[in-house]
Amino acid sequence: MIWQVYRPMTMTLWPVMERPREKLLSSGAGQLSDAELLAVIIQNGRPGMTAVDMARNLLTRHGGLNGILTAPRADLCRQPGIGKGTFARFKAMQELTQR
Numbered sequence: 001m002i003w004q005v006y007r008p009m010t011m012t013l014w015p016v017m018e019r020p021r022e023k024l025l026s027s028g029a030g031q032l033s034d035a036e037l038l039a040v041i042i043q044n045g046r047p048g049m050t051a052v053d054m055a056r057n058l059l060t061r062h063g064g065l066n067g068i069l070t071a072p073r074a075d076l077c078r079q080p081g082i083g084k085g086t087f088a089r090f091k092a093m094q095e096l097t098q099r
Helices: 020-027 034-042 051-062 065-070 073-077 084-098
Strands: none
Touching: 020 034, 034 051, 034 065, 034 084, 051 065, 065 084, 073 084
C-alpha cells in the first residue's frame, strides 16, 4: 500500500483571484470576508496553515474582530504564527479605524 503525505495547499497555489490580497486589489475590500481581511494583515501563514486559516482560528478563539483587537498582547502572541509584528499591525489597524 502506498501512503500519501497530506500537504495543505499554500496560498501561492490558489487561483490568483482567490488570494485575499489580489481579491482586495481587484474587487475592493468590501468583497472580502473578515478572515480574508485579517489574512491580508497577517501576511504569512505558518507550516500547515495559510494566513486565512490562522485568521479563521483567531476569529473563532476571540469571538470576532473586536475580541482580537481588544485581546492582550500575551494572548495573541501565544498563538503560533502570531508575533510582535502581527500584533503591531493589529494595533495600528485599530488606531486607524478610531481616527
